[in-house]
Amino acid sequence: MKKTGQLVLVLALALAGTASPAPAEFNPFGYTLRLVGHAHIDLAWLWRWEETLRDVVAQTFRGTLDIMDKVKGLTFAQSQVCLYEAVERDDPRMFDRIKAKVREGTWIPVGGMWSESDLNLTDGESLVRQLLYGQRYLREKLGAQARVGWCPDSFGHNAQLPQILKKSMVDYYVLERCVPDKTPAFWWEAPDSSRVLAYAPPGWYNLNLRDGVERVVAQVAEDYPLIKEFMILYGEGDHGGGPRRTDVEAYRKSVKSNSWPRMAFADPNVFFDRISRSGIEFPVVKRELNFTFPACYTTQARMKKLNRRAESLLLAAERFSGLAKFAGFRDYYPERDLDEAWKVVLRHQFHDILDGSSIGPVYEDAAESFRKVMERGRRALDFSLETITNVIDTRGPGRPVVVFNSLFWERTGEVEAELDVPRESSDAGLRLVDPEGRDVPCQVLKLEPRGGAARMRVLFVAEKVPSFGYKVYRLDEARGKPSEAPGLSVSETSLENEFFRVVLNPEGGGMRSILDKRSGREVLSAEGNVLEAIADEPENMSAWELGLKDRVGRVGQGGALLDVVEKGPVRVTVRVTGSFRGSRFVQDISLYLGLPRIDCRLRFDWQERNIMIKAAFPAAARNSQAYFEIPFGAVSRPTDGAEVPALRWIDLTDESGEFGLILLNDCKHGFDVKDNVLRLSVIHGPTYPDPEADRGPQELLYSLYPHAGSWREAGTVRRGYELNTPLEARPAMIHSGSWPASASFITAEPEGVVVSAFKKEYGYFYHGFILRFYEAFGKTAEVKIDFPWPVRAEEANLIDYTERALPLQDGKVTFILKPHEIKAIKIYRILPSGD
Template structure:
């Protein structure tokens, strides 16, 4: 039984909906004729493809189809003083252009999976410009997309194409009443304000009668009594920024994102012409680059609005990238290329990292941000935690090196805010730091699929600027908001370490081929930059600046937070994997060219083999040659010319046993490891009685490409069954080759040892054809610890390996890059990998997530062929003394070989064995490259063991002026150079960048 007040609310809702239904009066139908193509074509080619007459109620296309249509009609003879609108709904998305093809306004159908509580996503109305009234004719070209905001096809049915008269007074009345009605949901039903607003709405709307101009004006005047009531001195002020979070790929391919960007930016500029205080913001230079390439006139208008302060550029990363999986250098390049673009195009950069929708944030991101010139960080994703509520909204986030950034997590906990009174009330109720911070940020508009704010958002904001009952709202720039709250930063709480998201842990594994390609591209680009720099400095070769920039920027694109994590549709991965392969081939071809040039420079006899080490650690390697096997020791970033073949030390391989002078490994009849003994340390590596490398297959139910069900380990897994096993010696390698089968899948694994090494390597090839399954391998170490060390970007973190509380239990899947390690002070065991990221590490278990097979959003995700390797590496001492980081770096970067053809370079140079090296075991030289500007060498180093370290860097080329810079290769601090060397000191996990003038 409804109460009396509830009945009044019901009646008011009815009246408001009736008003809305009468705002637009249809005047005349329009003809729609055009051309359908499977992929987008430019405006100049719009009259190609299948010709088609579009009729209301009829299907015109399938998912991802495109079309250009000409919409024509005649304006009615009666004049309506520029109040005629185009009402157009093609059952998808659309872009209105002018006679030259310049975007004017984006449209989208109303049907969408967009969260209805945040507003209606549709934009189907466009007010005709003045020129149509002068001509009396409508002649418009519109580009169509047979997909909605969230990709899914709506059937491609034309639903609207007519002219309508807009009653502006009735439209204004609708928003007046709607705002007051929404305000009721924010007020205490017993408060005087609630009672007054309810009575005002009831009296005004019941007295409306018909919709004559006089009655509408009288009704608006009655509502103004409550609508014009203002608040007093505020305790909290909300800054609203128009926003359209645009996923560069997700439920749609990248090609559609380019069109979404044009529709969104055109809509924003169109609305700015109608709303003087509207400020819109967008991030991602990649998106701006696409607009510049495809719609240069629209891009120039965007630039004008940026200069006017109406269009805010937000966030300096090239894309809104995932921050768990990309390497540290990749994140540096996100900022480097992003900030460079904004500076060159707009003569400004932002001080913000803008990542509202990324699946957790690594613990070294604050240092990378600060050394890239970024001081502020905005997100809201931590509000998605499934088990523990994140404790702060405004706080100082501190990274592993001590660097800190001012962080604001949107109190409304969405970037798709409806800009309604209920938005403000939610901010007031949820904002945890409201007692120490007087401002909050609100992003309003339709996002994910783009589109941004519509007129409804801006009409509401005009009415709630200072509405009694809620905190005041002002439109402004996000950077100004941060500058304001920065003034009271000492009062905010501090949070140290990673910002772990208790959700979406499946993104550390899903779409495994993309993740492995990303790792290989990161390694290949690092390697190419080194060999090209060496040739540029030593032999005056041309540095491939343009090729490297293009390769980097495309690699950075695929690190977008719905591509690399594995949460996009199948087409995205089909296309990106093809591009990855092409890019990798290009990078490797360029690298080999520089390696061969280097060999020529050495002027050695024909047929001699030159082995090159492209990492900053000394290493040993075995290589097969026609005369036998050669063992070679290589200096950091150096080379060696092979001499005579050598005798291979004794090693042993049988189907149930592998052994060298340092370790022995026993297998059972299923191929599992039942004993792993360190002969040198005289202790077991794995827990006695445990089973190692059991290829376990878990039911991956109640999950998707984002998420793993926290209960998956409660169910007993199945396992691959050993079909055959063989043992042999492949040169210096002792190998046990095992063939397995499970369901429709086959797996081949070559488990191998080398002489003098404790690393047990598992080279794996699998044809994976399972559904809703997850493949994992695990090892129970004999050196359990309460914590596990994990390799992350430019450093490491320690995570709890216990489940003492709900916080420990919620971190059931964690991210590690090249290695993860259990250590006691005297001994430890590391698990290395060449392209995996998801791990389980509790109670001494090292567990690696190898593959998943989900169906949403990527249908048939990960079905197919996969090749990957991992390795178990026991070591004396902890991970520092055991040189785990060095071993993992070598595992991921094999030596490179070139053979002399006997040619001699025009100019030979006496080249030392090592190009550059440092003398500290705690320092990694990560990057050697030519600077972005000028002709200097940039060298990036970091301390990876978490200790204070001193080192001397030696460059075997003339070292002139040398300075320290930030990650953006600016802000120079001179250093003293002595005999071609420079001395440096590092604090724990510190990143340094050297800029070196060389002759």
């Protein structure tokens, strides 16, 4: 998106547009402009991906190659590796011309990412995959890996990005939005102290040289006089075709007149190398570079949900597919399926697509693309779990159900399992036992006759499922009465388990009270789970900008219907039905036996425009700062009511440090915290560029997790992953096997260390497996990883290249993680001789 470039440039970056007058005292003598041709290409925005390939890329690349043939030395920088792959596939002759220019040194691949991604709403693993697939493709196909990161149009930049770039062999970074005031060049430092030299080119990323650049340079020179040479990006993006004829004419005129500032074609790599070694002490910025376009955290909710679902599924599929291969349970790893699925996800993480600022047909295309992604991911996951199930000893009475945990810590969570049973089955004699023979309460959710049999769906809470492992449960209809479990109770206006008593308002359905029975403390300071309706009237660009004004009502303000819809031994649920104007909302509020979490599953039919719905929770906790999950970490932000992005959770811990409240979600990204009130942005109704954005059925899950102590002590990071990464249940045949009824394949400690990935290393002909970690608590950690097989290990960078060997201690892989550090290790299984 480039339409608002000049406006944002003036207001947010304090850099001058071409209309800004030059300071009268400015003397251009001694200044040099390093000219880099560029075409910013929106993969899909006010047009679809098909048009981008057919018209935009073909026109831009061909026109640029033609002008490069005519103008000696003209350089061109192009990002977004998915475009290179498309050209290689669709137009091999053009691709050969590009390769020749790359060898010549005039066409410079930059960015190293599969797309110019959103950088706040994607999982950290997605950002790593952007660079993994991008950098490896560039090296393999063009022999020219990117050293300059390139996201000039992305809507903000998370705090861990410098580390991700640096550990992906990227030293520099080009951006335009959210640049610190009067700081066009600076060292940007991640929390682990990794740095990249960041630079905001004067005049935005599509300057027209014909309009004159002296005023632009003069303004930046006034703000930051240490720099005497500037890299300028010129050329028209999208349907404009790259460097213009008028740009070339302006360059030739400048060279012929020998006037100042001097102009010279340049390679961005060389420019950065020069200024980084110039001796200038650039300022150091140690924070996230946000915020802009806050509506984009919420717009096009279905797109954001598809992305979250796909990320979680592909990561789980990789882990178990990798395990099946690494452990020798099978020889096959579905590399091509997973690679192609990831590439589709990464392309749709392009900022205008994921952020919701594209036209409606873009999201119709995305829905179909993600349907295929989910098919690939589910196929890979199912095949791997079936393979692993076949090596487990499932002998014993009853029907075995294997529960798999794809996360790298022992966890307790709800499980739904489907299995075929005799047609006459019911819950009257149903009994579920764990591997030790202990009764486990279970609840029949559905029983459907199917011919001579029936399909039963059961719900239970699986306790202490081993880290990256499994546990076998047995369902037996012939061994006694149904399991009973005291501790759950429900009425139309209250729910209770061993942890909480929740009281609902019979008028509107909000939560009047949440009593934490463990501490005796009230969680809320006023009625919570109120679905507030707020007038949202931005002056323009409603997909991007919020114009929140007064509250104009709430869901259920005319009355709500409360019904008990589940009253089982595992889960109790009250359904709250209400409306706001023409939109109907149905919310299921649930408590589970054994889980200290309050679930709110919301389904609604959205029909409003220029309204935002926020779920509000006035907490008993108070603090001037709250914590928000970001890719590979968390940041503290003031509780000033600003709309900000987050991933799976936000937390408000009381300033005493004794208690707090976590708000978890399965697909949302927009939040605000004002004093003690946490609010989740549920939906809004923009009118441009898609007047029908988000209209129709929607569904989401958010959960409350009251806790003692700090967010670290509460295991907040783990709770966020658990809500988004379900335990997987698989019915099994009864058979012998080499693995017991419960086992962990890989364990990692301590608690503040998160394993974000386990996968085969990149490349069909390479045989290592990657484990990626990040330190989440801001503390130095000694990491110990235990395997049930002998292994050897190497440290790798984030794009899977080996850096050094790692020693083993007592058969365990051990290393140090610095605070907030991201690290990958590559492991190889050592097979017994003769295998």
